[in-house]
Amino acid sequence: xxxxxxxxxxxxxxxxxxxxxxxxxxxxxxxxxxxxxxxxxxxxxxxxxxxxxxxxxxxxxxxxxxxxxxxxxxxxxxxxxxxxxxxxxxxxxxxxxxxxxxxxxxxxxxxxx
Amino acid sequence: xxxxxxxxxxxxxxxxxxxxxxxxxxxxxxxxxxxxxxxxxxxxxxxxxxxxxxxxxxxxxxxxxxxxxxxxxxxxxxxxxxxxxxxxxxxxxxxxxxxxxxxxxxxxxx
Numbered sequence: 001x002x003x004x005x006x007x008x009x010x011x012x013x014x015x016x017x018x019x020x021x022x023x024x025x026x027x028x029x030x031x032x033x034x035x036x037x038x039x040x041x042x043x044x045x046x047x048x049x050x051x052x053x054x055x056x057x058x059x060x061x062x063x064x065x066x067x068x069x070x071x072x073x074x075x076x077x078x079x080x081x082x083x084x085x086x087x088x089x090x091x092x093x094x095x096x097x098x099x100x101x102x103x104x105x106x107x108x109x110x111x112x113x
Numbered sequence: 114x115x116x117x118x119x120x121x122x123x124x125x126x127x128x129x130x131x132x133x134x135x136x137x138x139x140x141x142x143x144x145x146x147x148x149x150x151x152x153x154x155x156x157x158x159x160x161x162x163x164x165x166x167x168x169x170x171x172x173x174x175x176x177x178x179x180x181x182x183x184x185x186x187x188x189x190x191x192x193x194x195x196x197x198x199x200x201x202x203x204x205x206x207x208x209x210x211x212x213x214x215x216x217x218x219x220x221x222x223x
Contacts, residue, residue, distance in 0.1 A: 004156075033211075043157070043202065043213040090156050101147065102211060104156030 003027050004105040006091050012111045013081060021076045021108045023091030029103070031096040032074035034066060037088045037107070049074055050096055078110075086112045115140045117214040119203060125220045126193055134188040134217045136203030142181040143205035148188050151200045151216065160201075161188075193221045 004025045013019050025032065031050040037043045047066045048055045054066065063079045078085060091105040120135035136146070144165050149157035163170045163179045163186065170177045176189040190197050200216040 040215070041200065042215050045211060045213075092156070101159035101162060102157075104158070107154070107156050 004091060004093055004103050006089075006105040006108050008108060009106065010109050010111075012113065014113055015081055015083060017081050018077070018079045019081060019110070020078070021089055021091075021110070023074050023076070023105055024072055025091075025093040025103070025105075026072065027093055027103060029093035029095055030071060031094050032068070033092040033094075033102065034074065034076050035090040035092060035104075037090060039087070043090070046076075047074075081110075081112045083112050086110055115205075115212065117203065117205060117212055119201075119214040119217045121217055122215070123218045123220070125222060128193060128195060128221055128223050130193055132190040132193050132197070132219055132221070134201050134203075134219065136186040136188065136214055138184050138205060142184060145206055146177075146179055146186050147204045147211070148175075148177055148186075149202045149204060149213075151202060157202055157213075190219075193219075195221050195223050197221050 007022045033048045034046040035043050036046055045057050046060045049066055049068055065077045067075045088107045088109050090107045092102040094100045094102040116139040118137045126132050142165055145162055147162045148160045150160055151157040161170055161172055161177045163177045165181055174191045178187045198220050200218045202216045203214045204211045
């Protein structure tokens with residue numbers, strides 16, 4: 001009965017590769033998010049998405065793209081991975097309105113070699 | 114641009130004491146401010162939400178205050194326990210997105 005799940009938990013890959021991280025929520029929420037937490041533990045929003053609107057943080061490179069096959073899933077695709085992409089990526093979900101609490105997944109630790 | 118600052122990177126206190134963590138923000142005041150707890154290797158977990166028209170919110174040993182004049186929220190843990198050791202993050206909503214502070218790592222020593 002996991003609320004927000006992510007796979008894989010760990011991902012080690014070479015520079016230049018393309019990879020995906022999957023996220024699923026069973027809470028019935030209409031909005032999902034991707035965050036990046038770097039080595040300094042700073043948690044930064046990358047995307048927020050519901051079935052009507054995708055909001056992209058302007059600092060996110062276009063190598064990163066969210067894909068949502070349905071309301072319960074928001075996958076993160078990363079093209080041409082770079083060393084600086086190494087971080088922990090968290091998926092989260094919430095009801096959209098009004099600024100409700102967010103439920104986070106366990107995180108995916110991405111290491112780019 | 115909006116900035117969120119948490120008072121210190123780390124805070125060490127003795128078991129039984131009250132821990133007080135500070136979250137300051139610049140520019141305009143958010144309608145809501147939230148506090149989360151994060152344990153190593155895990156995602157943040159929601160603790161409390163306080164609205165701009167609320168001065169104080171309590172939940173068991175936790176208390177949050179919100180001062181829109183000072184642009185500051187204080188997070189208190191009373192009768193602290195070693196199990197309270199974690200990183201605590203404040204977050205506010207900006208342009209429909211949650212923005213987090215860098216967090217304060219709290220260590221409660223027995």
